[in-house]
Amino acid sequence: MTGRPLVGAGLKMFLGYAETIGYLRELAASAAEFDGVSVFVLPSFPVLAAARELLAGSPVRYGAQDAHWEESGAYTGCVSPAVLRELGCTFVEVGHAERRHLFGESDDMVARKALAAVRCGLEPIVCVGEEHETDGAAATIVGDQVAAVLAPLPSAADVVIAYEPVWAIGAETAADPERVAGVVAEVRRRTAGRDGDLRILYGGSVRPGEIAGLLAAGVDGVFVGRAATAVSGLREVVESVRAVA
Ligand code: PEP
Numbered sequence: 001m002t003g004r005p006l007v008g009a010g011l012k013m014f015l016g017y018a019e020t021i022g023y024l025r026e027l028a029a030s031a032a033e034f035d036g037v038s039v040f041v042l043p044s045f046p047v048l049a050a051a052r053e054l055l056a057g058s059p060v061r062y063g064a065q066d067a068h069w070e071e072s073g074a075y076t077g078c079v080s081p082a083v084l085r086e087l088g089c090t091f092v093e094v095g096h097a098e099r100r101h102l103f104g105e106s107d108d109m110v111a112r113k114a115l116a117a118v119r120c121g122l123e124p125i126v127c128v129g130e131e132h133e134t135d136g137a138a139a140t141i142v143g144d145q146v147a148a149v150l151a152p153l154p155s156a157a158d159v160v161i162a163y164e165p166v167w168a169i170g171a172e173t174a175a176d177p178e179r180v181a182g183v184v185a186e187v188r189r190r191t192a193g194r195d196g197d198l199r200i201l202y203g204g205s206v207r208p209g210e211i212a213g214l215l216a217a218g219v220d221g222v223f224v225g226r227a228a229t230a231v232s233g234l235r236e237v238v239e240s241v242r243a244v245a
Helices: 017-034 045-054 081-086 097-103 107-119 138-150 177-191 208-216 231-244
Strands: 006-010 038-042 061-064 091-094 123-128 159-163 198-203 221-224
Touching: 006 159, 006 198, 006 231, 017 038, 017 045, 017 231, 038 091, 038 231, 045 061, 081 107, 091 107, 107 123, 107 138, 123 138, 138 159, 138 177, 159 177, 177 198, 177 208, 208 221, 208 231, 221 231
Parallel strands: 006 038, 006 221, 038 061, 061 091, 091 123, 123 159, 159 198, 198 221
Antiparallel strands: none
């Protein structure tokens, strides 16, 4: 790991509007406990305008869970990365496994979304991961996905890679650190020489007890779903990261 560890909470569609507002208030109030760790949250789109106010002056950053690959146009129901930037987002997640499966997003679409995000001044969080636990060549599969998505991006763009094995999302336990270490090494090998920052997060059933092993595998932090749907859970994760880092 280089620099401050990074911890992200992806709230998916778990919380209602009022619940998310309460979550963000509590998160802002907890920020003093996050010293030494960079924390971000990805709420659903309608909450982003409120996030701008609720997290103003807080070190906690926020972003969206998706964006379109164009900045404007006839794309009913889609959200422009330019609008996300106007709303003060730092990050945008692209290519989450659920979007790939439920909405047929390919590496090519994810690459276009990542490029649009960069053009709009957002840092893409590019989700990649092999489908099955039995996939022996996880490092190669993930390395190929990373290469495909980063290909059109300027070398100077800062990027977060979220390694999220599909089979470990919503599961009982995270992938084992040895597997994560192999993937991380391959992603670093394939991205060596880029000019921008490249941070790698592990996501998929992260629990506080697994964090020491995951950080030892070489990731720069963790990306958390269910365990971060209450601020108390996110605080526990951050505490575990601080204990190791
Ligand atoms: C995710 O889907 O990005 C994720 C990390 O989910 P969970 O932690 O719930 O497995």
